[in-house]
Amino acid sequence: MRTPVTPFPLSRRLSEVRGSAIRDLLTLTARADVLSLAGGLPAADQLPRERIAEAAARALTDSASVQYSETAGVAGLRAVIADHETGRIGRPVAPTDVVVTSGSQQALDLVARAVLDPGDPVAVEDPVYVGALQVFQASGAQVHALPLDDDGLRVDVLAERLAQGFRPRLVHTVASFHNPRGVTMAPGRRRALAELADRYGFLVVEDDPYGLLAFDGVPPQPIAAHGERIVRLGSASKVIAPALRVGWLVGPPELTAAVERLKQCTDLCSSSLTQAITAELLSDTAWFDGHVGGVRAENRRRAHALTTAVDTRFGDAVVRSTPTGGMFVWLEFADGTDTTALLPKALGQGVGFVPGSAFEAGDTARTSAARLCFATYPGDLLEIAVDRLATAWRA
Amino acid sequence: MRTPVTPFPLSRRLSEVRGSAIRDLLTLTARADVLSLAGGLPAADQLPRERIAEAAARALTDSASVQYSETAGVAGLRAVIADHETGRIGRPVAPTDVVVTSGSQQALDLVARAVLDPGDPVAVEDPVYVGALQVFQASGAQVHALPLDDDGLRVDVLAERLAQGFRPRLVHTVASFHNPRGVTMAPGRRRALAELADRYGFLVVEDDPYGLLAFDGVPPQPIAAHGERIVRLGSASKVIAPALRVGWLVGPPELTAAVERLKQCTDLCSSSLTQAITAELLSDTAWFDGHVGGVRAENRRRAHALTTAVDTRFGDAVVRSTPTGGMFVWLEFADGTDTTALLPKALGQGVGFVPGSAFEAGDTARTSAARLCFATYPGDLLEIAVDRLATAWRA
Structure with missing residues (x-):
C-alpha cells in the first residue's frame, strides 16, 4: 500500500502573492456568450497576423531562428x-x-x-x-x-x-x-x-x-x-x-x-x-508607423463609443476617466454600488469587467470602482456590453 | 550640472548567483573560426525548420495564436x-x-x-x-x-x-x-x-x-x-x-x-x-517519432565519432564517459591538466569546451575535467575539433 502523501510544503512567501483577479477572470469571461471588458486584450482584428506570418516565414529560412540565442x-x-x-x-x-x-x-x-x-x-x-x-x-x-x-x-x-x-x-x-x-x-x-x-x-x-x-x-x-x-x-x-x-x-x-x-x-x-x-x-518603419497609427485611431473610436455609451446609460450615477490613449476607462459608481457584488450579475447578463477592489494597493477602498477595457471590441459590441452592464446594475 | 549617479544598490542575494560559464562562453565561442563543443546546442541541421514553418503558417490562420493565452x-x-x-x-x-x-x-x-x-x-x-x-x-x-x-x-x-x-x-x-x-x-x-x-x-x-x-x-x-x-x-x-x-x-x-x-x-x-x-x-505522432528517431541515430553516430577521436588522440591520458543518450561526454585528464588554463589555448586553436570547474557544486575539485557536447557538429568536424584540442593540450 502506498504511503499517503502528506500536504505539500510551499514557500512561506507564496502566501503573500495575491492571485490576479484579472487572469482568473479570463477563464470566466472566455465563455462565448460573454463580452469581456475585463482583460487588457488588444483587438483580435487589429493584430497583424498576416504580417507576422510573412516575417515568420522569412525568419525560418535562417537556422538561427530555431536555435538558442x-x-x-x-x-x-x-x-x-x-x-x-x-x-x-x-x-x-x-x-x-x-x-x-x-x-x-x-x-x-x-x-x-x-x-x-x-x-x-x-x-x-x-x-x-x-x-x-x-x-x-x-x-x-x-x-x-x-x-x-x-x-x-x-x-x-x-x-x-x-x-x-x-x-x-x-x-x-x-x-x-x-x-x-x-x-x-x-x-x-x-x-x-x-x-x-x-x-x-x-x-x-x-x-x-x-x-x-x-x-x-x-x-x-x-x-x-x-x-x-x-x-x-x-x-x-x-x-x-x-x-x-x-x-x-x-x-x-x-x-x-x-x-x-x-x-x-x-x-x-x-x-x-x-x-x-x-x-x-x-x-x-513605414509598416510599423502605419500599423500603430491604425491601432491608435481605432482605439480612439472605441474609447469614444464606450464612454458615450457609459454616459448615456449611467448619466450622473457614474464618474469616469476620459481616455487619451492606452486601453482602459475607470468608472466610479456615485451611488456606492459594490462592483464585486455586481460582477456575477453582470456575467449573468453577458458582460465582464474588473472590480476596483482588484487594484487596491493601500487602505483606500475601491469597492465602487470598475475597470473597463475599450480596445477589445468594436463600438457596436461595446454599446451592447454597456447595455448589459446597465441592466445588471439596475437589477 | 547633473548630480553624479551613485553606485546602484542591488539585491544582496544576487551576489550568491554564479554567472553561467557556459552562457558566457557562448559569446567567446560564437567566433566563426571556433568549433564550440561548449554549448548544449542541438545540431542546426537537425532542427526541423521547415516543419516548424508549416506549423507556424497554419497556427497563424487563427487569431488565438497572436493573443494572450x-x-x-x-x-x-x-x-x-x-x-x-x-x-x-x-x-x-x-x-x-x-x-x-x-x-x-x-x-x-x-x-x-x-x-x-x-x-x-x-x-x-x-x-x-x-x-x-x-x-x-x-x-x-x-x-x-x-x-x-x-x-x-x-x-x-x-x-x-x-x-x-x-x-x-x-x-x-x-x-x-x-x-x-x-x-x-x-x-x-x-x-x-x-x-x-x-x-x-x-x-x-x-x-x-x-x-x-x-x-x-x-x-x-x-x-x-x-x-x-x-x-x-x-x-x-x-x-x-x-x-x-x-x-x-x-x-x-x-x-x-x-x-x-x-x-x-x-x-x-x-x-x-x-x-x-x-x-x-x-x-x-508519425512525424515526431520519425524525427526523434533521426536525431537519436545521428547523435549516436556523433557520440561515436567524438569518443573514438578522443581515444585516438588522448589514449590513456583521458578517462571519459561512454554516452548512451543525451548530448555530452565528460573527460577527466589523468595527467592533472588544468582545464581552465587549457581553455584559452584551446580557443587559440579554434575549439571550445566547458572546464569542469564550472560544474562544481561542493568541495570536490573538477579542475582536470571537461564537458564536450557531441550533438552540435557532424563527425568530421568533431574529429577536427578533437585534433585541435589535442594540439592545445600538447603545447
Whole structure:
C-alpha cells in the first residue's frame, strides 16, 4: 500500500502573492456568450497576423531562428529597440543598454529580483497595476501605496514622505495611460520624480507598454528623459501582438547586467523566432508607423463609443476617466454600488469587467470602482456590453 | 550640472548567483573560426525548420495564436503533453496536471520559487547542472552536493545523510543522460529515491530534457513512475527546437497551482504561437517519432565519432564517459591538466569546451575535467575539433 502523501510544503512567501483577479477572470469571461471588458486584450482584428506570418516565414529560412540565442537578446532586435528608445528618450541608447525579455512583465520581475531583498520598501501607485503588486509581493518587499490624481502620481505626496524619512528602493509607475486609472503623469511631475530619484537614490521603474498608443499620436515624453536612475520597460504586446512575448528594458548598466545574469537562470533566453519576427516588424518603419497609427485611431473610436455609451446609460450615477490613449476607462459608481457584488450579475447578463477592489494597493477602498477595457471590441459590441452592464446594475 | 549617479544598490542575494560559464562562453565561442563543443546546442541541421514553418503558417490562420493565452498553457498543448507523460510515467496524467513554461529552465525556476524560502536546504548532484545551481542560489537556498557514479546519483549516500538528520526541501536530479556527467540513474536507485521522498517528505525534481534521446530508443523509466512526490520537468528544446521556448512540468496539484500563480507575475503566459507550433508537432505522432528517431541515430553516430577521436588522440591520458543518450561526454585528464588554463589555448586553436570547474557544486575539485557536447557538429568536424584540442593540450 502506498504511503499517503502528506500536504505539500510551499514557500512561506507564496502566501503573500495575491492571485490576479484579472487572469482568473479570463477563464470566466472566455465563455462565448460573454463580452469581456475585463482583460487588457488588444483587438483580435487589429493584430497583424498576416504580417507576422510573412516575417515568420522569412525568419525560418535562417537556422538561427530555431536555435538558442544570447540571454540579453538577439542583436538585430536590441539594435532596433535602441533606435526606438533613443528617439523616445532623446539621448543615445546603445544596443548593449537593452535587455530583451519575455514580455515587459518579465522585465518587471527581473528588475524586482535584481534590486530587492525581502523587507525592502517599494512604492506603487494606488490603484495599482496588479502585475506589479504581485511581483513586489513575490519579492517579499514592503509595499507602500501612493495616490494618483488626474495628473498621475502625486509626486508631491512622495516628496513629503521622502522628506519624512521614507526610503524606497524603487518607485513603480505606469506614467502614461495608467492601468487601471487611465490618467497620464504631467510633464512637471515627471521631471520632479527623476530629480527625487537622484536626490534620494531610488530607482524609478517606468513601466510603459501604452506610450505609443497616445490618441493624438504624440507619446508623452518619458521620465527617463529627465534622469538616469530610471529603468524603462517596453513591450511589443500592445503595438504588435501579445503572443510574441517580446518586451524589453533599458536602464543603468549595473542593473541591465544584473538582469541579464538573472535571466540566465530564469529561462536562458527568449525565443529567437519571435525576436526575429519583432525585429523585422519594428524596423519596417513605414509598416510599423502605419500599423500603430491604425491601432491608435481605432482605439480612439472605441474609447469614444464606450464612454458615450457609459454616459448615456449611467448619466450622473457614474464618474469616469476620459481616455487619451492606452486601453482602459475607470468608472466610479456615485451611488456606492459594490462592483464585486455586481460582477456575477453582470456575467449573468453577458458582460465582464474588473472590480476596483482588484487594484487596491493601500487602505483606500475601491469597492465602487470598475475597470473597463475599450480596445477589445468594436463600438457596436461595446454599446451592447454597456447595455448589459446597465441592466445588471439596475437589477 | 547633473548630480553624479551613485553606485546602484542591488539585491544582496544576487551576489550568491554564479554567472553561467557556459552562457558566457557562448559569446567567446560564437567566433566563426571556433568549433564550440561548449554549448548544449542541438545540431542546426537537425532542427526541423521547415516543419516548424508549416506549423507556424497554419497556427497563424487563427487569431488565438497572436493573443494572450491562459497562464498554465494552451489547452491543446497541455492535452498532448499529458498524453506523452501518461505514456512515460505509466499512470494517467490529466491536462490540468501540466503547466507549460518558457523552456524547462523556467519550470525549474518557478518550482524553486514556489517551494523554497531563503536558507532552506536543497540537494543537487555534483558535478551539477549549472542552471539548477543558479536557480537555487537565486532562491537563497543552502545547497548540498551529492556524489554521482556510473549509475547516477548515489542514493545510498543521500539515505545515509537523511538518516543522520539532513532534511532537504527538494532533491534535484538529471537522472537520464546527466548534464554534464553523461551517466544515467539505475532503475533500483530511482525506486529508492522515490521512497525516500515519501518517507522524509521532500520533493524530487526530475529534470528530464534528454530522456527521449536514448540511443537505444528506450527512454529510461521516470522516477515519477515510483511515487507522487516528484515533479517532472520536460522540454521541446532538445526534441524539436530551443527557440520555441516550450517546456513543462507535471507534478503534485498543490505545486502546479503554486507555479501557475507565480507564472502570472513572472511573464503572464508563454507564447501562444510557439505553443500552437509545439502542439501540432508533438501530436503529429508519425512525424515526431520519425524525427526523434533521426536525431537519436545521428547523435549516436556523433557520440561515436567524438569518443573514438578522443581515444585516438588522448589514449590513456583521458578517462571519459561512454554516452548512451543525451548530448555530452565528460573527460577527466589523468595527467592533472588544468582545464581552465587549457581553455584559452584551446580557443587559440579554434575549439571550445566547458572546464569542469564550472560544474562544481561542493568541495570536490573538477579542475582536470571537461564537458564536450557531441550533438552540435557532424563527425568530421568533431574529429577536427578533437585534433585541435589535442594540439592545445600538447603545447
